[in-house]
Amino acid sequence: MTTAATDVRASAERHLRALVGSDDAQLREDQWSAIEALAVERRRALVVQKTGWGKSAVYFVATLLLREQGAGPTVIVSPLLALMRNQIAAAERAGIRAVTINSTNSEDWEPIQDAIRAGEVDVLLVSPERLNNPGFRDEVLPRLAATCGLLVVDEAHCISDWGHDFRPDYRRIRTLLTDLPDGIPVLATTATANARVTQDVAEQMGTDVLVLRGSLDRESLRLGVVSLKTAEQRLAWLADHLAEQPGSGIVYCLTVAATQEVADYLRSRGHDVAAYSGQTETTERQALEQDLAGGRVKALVATSALGMGFDATLGFVVNLGAPSSPVSYYQQVGRAGRGTPDATVVLLPAIEDRDIWAYFASLAFPREEQVRRVLDVLAEEGRPLSTAALETYVDLNRTRLETMLKVLDVDGAVRRVRGGWESTGRPWSYDEERYRRVQEAREREQRAMLDYIATDDCRMRYLREQLDDPGAVDCGRCDNCGGFDVAREVSADAVEEAEARLARPGVVVEPRKMWPTSLANLGIDLRGKIAEAAEEGRAVARLTDLGYGNALRELFAPGTPDGPVPVPLVRAVIEVLGDWRPPVDGLVEVESASRPTLTADLAEGLSRYLKVPVVGRWAIVDPDVVPGQGAANSAQRVAAVGRRSALQGEVPAGSRILLVDDLVVTGWTLTLAARAVRAAGAAEVRPLVLATTS
Known part of the structure; x- marks a missing residue:
């Protein structure tokens, strides 16, 4: 080791002792190797080391060394607020001035940016989502990329779609890496990357990347x-x-x-x-x-x-x-x-x-025709559309649609702007082979x-x-x-x-309170607060519950034949009613195409037990609308249910109705049925169902 390197290491260990609060702390050789690569050689390094190894010590010590050399602030891309809070606390122990820009402190963004420009910040922590916030991406990020002294990507396995916690926003980092001026060191860290993920992340970081991979044994x-x-x-x-x-x-x-x-x-x-x-x-x-x-x-x-x-x-x-x-x-x-x-x-x-x-596997990247539909809509509109507006055009729920748009954004096919998403007009290919390989890996x-x-x-x-x-x-x-x-x-x-x-049944079914936005795109004149909403309802259990969830999952499994309500669930319904004690003058059955016997038996049994009549049915009037159609997002589901069903029967004016259904998935069937029952004269509508998915 040269004299200069020896001096740098001595300085690094002095910073380490301040960071950990121990007068005898020393850097391990692999920690020093990473720090030397960053603060002396100004190169890129990927550190794959077990939790507790001291990865944060590497980038905080490197930050102090680089700041002493006149470098700009370190930018740390960090995935969770909890992680940011811990990192800021650790930095402050070593006298490092650290701040964060995230979704919870927008009121502090401007003074933080002023402090950065004034050279008063050593470390800036940002979430990956900030990298594609239009204002941050277009106004703040270019300046940071030009002036930062070190870029750190924490939990770097998130970059790779082979990683167990892949996040589309992390792929934006590849663009950030290409925009960095020469000589800006980069550190990526993770504790959970196999050989394939390690290789993938290293390739995305560029050429001449130092990869330091240690033992993943956890001796404790x-x-x-x-x-x-x-x-x-x-x-x-x-x-x-x-x-x-x-x-x-x-x-x-x-x-x-x-x-x-x-x-x-x-x-x-x-x-x-x-x-x-x-x-x-x-x-x-x-x-x-x-x-x-x-x-x-x-x-x-x-x-x-x-x-x-x-x-x-x-x-x-x-x-x-x-x-x-x-x-x-x-x-x-x-x-x-x-x-x-x-x-x-x-x-x-x-x-x-x-x-x-x-269930979680079902949230994978959508089919090509769904992706193409979104791209076509954005191209045809020629203006930004919000995620809520796009929901009215494609049968995907909010989470999957948002994730898909982030992938398309990173791929260059769409762009997030103020007001939503817009088409870039660039060609885009559906990498079906890669998606299939990822699914097989899962x-x-x-x-x-x-x-x-x-x-x-x-x-x-x-x-x-x-x-x-x-x-x-x-x-x-x-x-x-x-x-x-x-x-x-x-x-x-x-x-x-x-x-x-676990044998104690009963889960609250909260009514929907607001109509989906952009229903006008589907020719439906409903907006804002739902004026004719149902009252709070009850379900026997969630499908994911530990108790009755097992019996309900079996009842609603695709291969289970239709039939009457099983006796144990009959007892559970009676117990729910005993705890709940809703006032009831009559019942309305929600007709089911897939389980007509089950729902009819439930309504008839409740009628006998409560000694009140079945006064109506939310009946299927358009069987061409298949069960579950539009269930992936709220706007599509409202449209499908509105076409599929209508109220039949005579609802007494001022009556208190129990609305009986088998399974709540989105809640929109109960919402529209309750609205119709209220419009027919009911004073109150309370749903009672066997199960809910959430």
Whole structure:
């Protein structure tokens, strides 16, 4: 090492000690290699290292070195607000002036940009979504690209559509990389990239990229799998054994509904837990994260929304249900064992996991004809259209349509502008072969996850091999290696209480409150607040629920023949009515093309039980509109339901009606039926259904 390099390393380690608050901290050789590549050689580097390795130390130390050399601020593209908050706190410990521009602080954008221009900012953190915000992209980004001293792409596996958490906004980074002046170093970091993703990201970064890939062993983790037959037994295991887990931790669930259900049950058993998901309000999420990091709760019962970037010393992770790939699982369990020598990781898989995987897989990139339809509409209109307006032209839900538009934007076929999206007029080809290969890769990952559950071999070695870690060896710490004697028994009283909890039916069905925008594009004169809305309704359960969800998923499975309401569900409906006690003068049946016997039997049975008449039907008048048509987005669904059905019968004036249906998917059938029943004279309309999808 030259004298100059020795001096730079000494300076780097001085910064490291300030960053971590330790007088004897030293850089590891691979950390120094990355810092040297950035701050001395001014080149591009990809660092694939396990969680807790110290990737943030690399870019913060490199930032300080570059700033001493007169370089501009570091720009960090970071995927989650939780990650940004942790990074800012870490930066401040080392005297680094760090700020963030994201969707929650728009009022601060202008003063932040003034501070950047004045040289008062060392680090700017931005979300990938900001990169394609029209104002930020056109006005702020070019200036940052020209003046930044270092570009950091955190969680870089998101760049690759082969990665487990691909995000279209991250592909915008490729454009940003090409716009950087020569000599601006770039660092990409991730803890979860196999060889294919690593190669893909490195290729997108350009030529002469230094790739530093280390061991992905997590020496502190003890992995185990407990396979139990029923949801009641899995809940009972949590109730019996959560307190035994070291410190505080996370109980991961696959759905938002499950987080609420499980947290409620565990609280009833005396555990200090809280539910956390992407639907949790922002300030509450921040408070919950702080409570978990501070050990003020035993666990957060969370979806994967509590994932990348959450930095705390946690003693355990329990997965109630398996993620769809070993790579995703490796990332989730990586939340534990950071800053502690010993942490437990337990997976409680379920048969219904595969149904949930199948649902998320259904959100893949749309078919070519759907994509072409969007491109044609934008070209024909010749003006910007909002996502809501585009929904009226294509049978896709908001999330899939937005994701598709982001991909098209990165591919150059459309452009996000103020007011929505516009066509660029550039040719675009549908890469069906690539989409097919990605789908096949996802299916292989699901099979690999099932193999992880069933394997008798070392579990950590299995996960490391899935990430193409060449140094993978038996860990000696997992349940298969003999280093972890995970508890498997459950107590009878915990199972009994779990059974009682899951056997308690009843889910609120919230009425739709606003009509979809741009219905005028479909010739429908409805807008704004829904004046003739239904009252709050009830369903027996969600299809994703742990209790009645199993029976309902089986009832509504494609191969299940039509028939009367099964007796256990009849009892559940009666129990829901007993808890709810709605005032009822009559019933209106929502006719079903696919399950006519089921809905008719439900309405007739309720009529006998409540001793009130069936006064009408929301009947199918246009059978050419197939069941579920338009269900992918609200505007299309309103149009389809409005053509398909009409109210038949005599609704008594001022009556209180129970609107009876089998399954709520979008809520628009109940909305339009309730509107018609109210228009016919009813004073109140309350839906009662067997199941809801959400």
